[in-house]
Amino acid sequence: MPEPRGELDTWLGVPVQPLLPPPGTFERVSRQARRLRTRRVALAAAGALGVAAIAAVAVPQLVIPAPGTGGRANGTALSAAAAPPQHPAAGVAGSPPAPASAGPPVPAVATAPPPLSVTFVGAATGWVMGQSLPAGQCDQPAAPACIVLRRTDSGGASWRTVHAPPAHGPNGPTGVSQIRFLTRSDGWAFGPQLWATHNAGRTWTQVATGGLRVTALEARGRRVFAVWARCAGTGTGFASHCTGFTVYSSPAGSDAWAPALTTPATVPGPAGGAASLLLTGTTAYLLPPAGSLLAGPLTGAGLQPIQQPTGAADGRPASCPAGPAQPDGQPSGALLASEPSGLDLLCTGRAAAGRQRKTLYASADGGQTWQRTGQAPEAGTAWSLSGSPSGALLLATSRGIEVSADGGASWSAAGGAMPPAGFAYVGMTTAAQGVAVPADPAQHAIWFTYDGGRTWQPSPAGA
Amino acid sequence: MGKFRTTDRAAAEELFNACYPRLAGWVRRLVDDDDTAHEIAAEAFTRLLARWSSLDNPQSYLYMIATNLVRDHWRRAGRERRALRAVSAASHGDPVHHPSQDVDVRALIQSLPDRLRQPFLLHYYAGFGVREVAAMLGRPEGTVKADLHQARSRLRAALGETGA
Numbered sequence: 144m145p146e147p148r149g150e151l152d153t154w155l156g157v158p159v160q161p162l163l164p165p166p167g168t169f170e171r172v173s174r175q176a177r178r179l180r181t182r183r184v185a186l187a188a189a190g191a192l193g194v195a196a197i198a199a200v201a202v203p204q205l206v207i208p209a210p211g212t213g214g215r216a217n218g219t220a221l222s223a224a225a226a227p228p229q230h231p232a233a234g235v236a237g238s239p240p241a242p243a244s245a246g247p248p249v250p251a252v253a254t255a256p257p258p259l260s261v262t263f264v265g266a267a268t269g270w271v272m273g274q275s276l277p278a279g280q281c282d283q284p285a286a287p288a289c290i291v292l293r294r295t296d297s298g299g300a301s302w303r304t305v306h307a308p309p310a311h312g313p314n315g316p317t318g319v320s321q322i323r324f325l326t327r328s329d330g331w332a333f334g335p336q337l338w339a340t341h342n343a344g345r346t347w348t349q350v351a352t353g354g355l356r357v358t359a360l361e362a363r364g365r366r367v368f369a370v371w372a373r374c375a376g377t378g379t380g381f382a383s384h385c386t387g388f389t390v391y392s393s394p395a396g397s398d399a400w401a402p403a404l405t406t407p408a409t410v411p412g413p414a415g416g417a418a419s420l421l422l423t424g425t426t427a428y429l430l431p432p433a434g435s436l437l438a439g440p441l442t443g444a445g446l447q448p449i450q451q452p453t454g455a456a457d458g459r460p461a462s463c464p465a466g467p468a469q470p471d472g473q474p475s476g477a478l479l480a481s482e483p484s485g486l487d488l489l490c491t492g493r494a495a496a497g498r499q500r501k502t503l504y505a506s507a508d509g510g511q512t513w514q515r516t517g518q519a520p521e522a523g524t525a526w527s528l529s530g531s532p533s534g535a536l537l538l539a540t541s542r543g544i545e546v547s548a549d550g551g552a553s554w555s556a557a558g559g560a561m562p563p564a565g566f567a568y569v570g571m572t573t574a575a576q577g578v579a580v581p582a583d584p585a586q587h588a589i590w591f592t593y594d595g596g597r598t599w600q601p602s603p604a605g606a
Numbered sequence: 607m608g609k610f611r612t613t614d615r616a617a618a619e620e621l622f623n624a625c626y627p628r629l630a631g632w633v634r635r636l637v638d639d640d641d642t643a644h645e646i647a648a649e650a651f652t653r654l655l656a657r658w659s660s661l662d663n664p665q666s667y668l669y670m671i672a673t674n675l676v677r678d679h680w681r682r683a684g685r686e687r688r689a690l691r692a693v694s695a696a697s698h699g700d701p702v703h704h705p706s707q708d709v710d711v712r713a714l715i716q717s718l719p720d721r722l723r724q725p726f727l728l729h730y731y732a733g734f735g736v737r738e739v740a741a742m743l744g745r746p747e748g749t750v751k752a753d754l755h756q757a758r759s760r761l762r763a764a765l766g767e768t769g770a
Contacts, residue, residue: 151761155730161627162634162643169622172648173615176655497663497741522744542744556744558720560678563653563671585656598720 182257182585257584260321260471262330263572267298270305270344271589272322272332274312282314282379290319290332292344298576299591299602308338308347315377316356321471325362329395333357333369334472335381339398350398355389358382358472359420361427364441368392368403368427370420382472388418390429392443403427403439404446417468419479421486426509428486430479432465436510449510463490463504469526471567478538482530486510487551489538494524501525501538503551517551526567526582533574537596539566541582546596559599562586571596618655621664626651629672632732636676636712638683646675666742669732673724680716714764722757725750 263269273291274281281289292307313320316335324330332338335356338347355371358381362368371391376383392403416432422441429437429446439446466476478489485507492500501519506512519525523542530536537557538545542565544557562581571577571592579590579599588601626647634643650671654664715723728739729750736754740747 151758157635159628159631159635159731162630162640162647164622164626164630164647165644168626168644168648169619169651172622172651173618173655175652176658179652179656520744520746522741540744545744555749556721560674563667563674564657583657 179585257587258580258589261578261580261589262323263578264324264326266573266576268294268296268327269299270294270322270324270330271302281312282318283311292322299589306344306347308332310336310338313379313381315381316354321360323360323362325367325395331360331367333360337369341396348398350400356381358385358468359418361420361422362395363422365395366392366441366443367395368420368422370418370429372418379470382417382468385417388429388431390420390427390446403443404437416465417472417474419465419474419477421479421481423481428479428510430465430477432474438509463488478525478528480528480530480536482534482536483532484534484550487528487530487536488513489519489525489528491525498522499524505550517547517553519545519551519554523565527569529570531571531574531577531596533595535596537569537571537577539569539579541565544569544579544596544599557596557599560601561599566590618658622651625665625668629668633672633676637679642679646672646679649675666738669728669734670742673727714761718757718760722753722760725753726757729754
């Protein structure tokens with residue numbers, strides 16, 4: 144009987160025998176790659192900026208409901224946490240989420256539209272927004288029915304088509320790209336235009352914004368907040384070249400929008416910078432492209448600059464500009480999130496050769512002071528940061544998902560069937576369940592975790 | 607960007623000619639037959655070429671895709687084996703028999719958790735250095751080294767226990 148060590152080494156030492164390709168393989172592969180590329184480009188932004196070659200195709204997006212207790216909001220850069228009106232477990236009307244043990248679902252390439260944005264209001268009920276036509280065709284006013292909306296009441300196990308706003312994809316000042324629901328009745332489609340439903344999507348009404356573009360929207364408690372910006376970006380870069388940001392708020396059940404900023408009325412920003420909106424259990428935060436964090440109560444009374452303790456230089460870490468907008472309107476340079484112990488801010492450096500410096504800061508006093516807590520792995524480009532009700536942090540990158548259980552001091556790569564280009568968005572619906580959107584919409588699926596983010600599996604998005 | 611530029615196509619074809627035989631051979635050692643190996647290698651190249659202009663390390667990307675596809679294949683095959691085993695057990699009660707020692711070792715590698723299996727395959731099997739594997743997986747080099755050590759320890763222990 145051979146020694147185990149010898150057997151293993153022998154096995155590993157056997158040289159790989161080359162396997163020559165059958166004739167015509169390269170041509171076949173090239174054809175299939177062209178088709179795949181065409182589908183991907185369909186969603187790419189003509190002005191999707193360099194934020195990434197990786198995301199060039201995706202309009203990352205998503206929303207995630209925040210955990211019902213503890214006042215946590217999902218803090219990803221892309222979306223906001225829309226807290227379910229009731230605790231997640233109670234909010235699903237007894238309908239359990241799809242069991243993770245059911246085996247890894249396989250993305251339905253042919254039937255599911257590429258996902259743009261996702262929102263959940265509890266573990267079972269969620270919506271995914273997609274486009275029924277390639278971007279080059281879907282972003283034209285002549286294609287008003289291009290936006291597709293599908294709903295699941297089984298935690299992603301099955302989906303059905305529901306009424307979507309009669310809008311086309313994002314194109315400069317018009318169209319929509321994102322979806323958020325606060326309850327099963329009240330939801331919003333935005334980016335850049337704003338549509339609202341208060342009857343579970345049976346009818347949608349466009350909200351007049353006076354020419355301003357809605358670049359971010361989050362809902363929690365009984366109110367909805369949105370960033371209305373003056374921007375000049377074209378194509379899918381609807382949130383680029385913005386020069387001013389105003390937070391508007393409305394009761395969730397109506398469309399009575401009013402400014403929620405006290406001073407200043409409009410936050411100026413350097414051209415090209417983006418703003419991030421984050422809601423926790425009690426507070427709404429605005430991270431403008433330049434300047435300190437603003438905060439205000441969820442009642443909608445008004446956001447004001449956070450006062451710094453004596454001697455504090457700034458409410459934000461040095462050298463952490465919000466950076467240009469990602470395709471979904473969220474900043475690419477500063478990713479803001481929250482978890483039970485406070486706020487988290489990931490400051491990213493310039494991405495080069497597939498690597499990027501990612502420094503995490505945390506604030507336990509509502510953004511008045513920050514402390515550097517760690518460094519996320521440099522491999523990959525960061526797209527989205529999310530806090531979990533468990534206290535864990537999840538970071539979506541072009542490589543996959545990184546998870547930290549110690550406030551960002553150490554990170555480990557999540558397991559599962561990861562998409563090749565990583566994820567554009569990640570968010571936790573509950574401490575155990577979360578959802579992620581691949582950076583490459585050609586995946587035609589969204590990813591779920593049911594173990595707190597440790598492992599992820601794809602599920603057909605709307606098939 | 608819907609079509610390859612001539613220079614892109616030439617570069618892609620050059621990479622294909624240089625890498626396909628070894629990639630397919632690598633996959634062949636991990637799957638059951640030549641057809642499956644070709645299928646996985648071709649799919650990996652399809653996904654690579656679809657993202658060609660945005661990649662700074664095509665070969666790493668290629669092996670990462672192939673590793674994931676092999677893993678998916680193992681899962682599918684595992685489900686089929688379990689189903690077959692259930693049917694077989696119901697009718698004959700025969701244990702599953704692996705036809706070759708190679709399959710035994712492979713089965714043990716399949717049983718490794720993702721965290722250990724990915725670096726193991728990329729390092730020992732695909733021949734990437736620890737630093738490259740660390741970059742590919744987004745993990746610190748020290749973590750990759752520890753994972754590789756742990757993977758080998760587990761495999762040796764498993765081989766010892768089974769007396770293979």
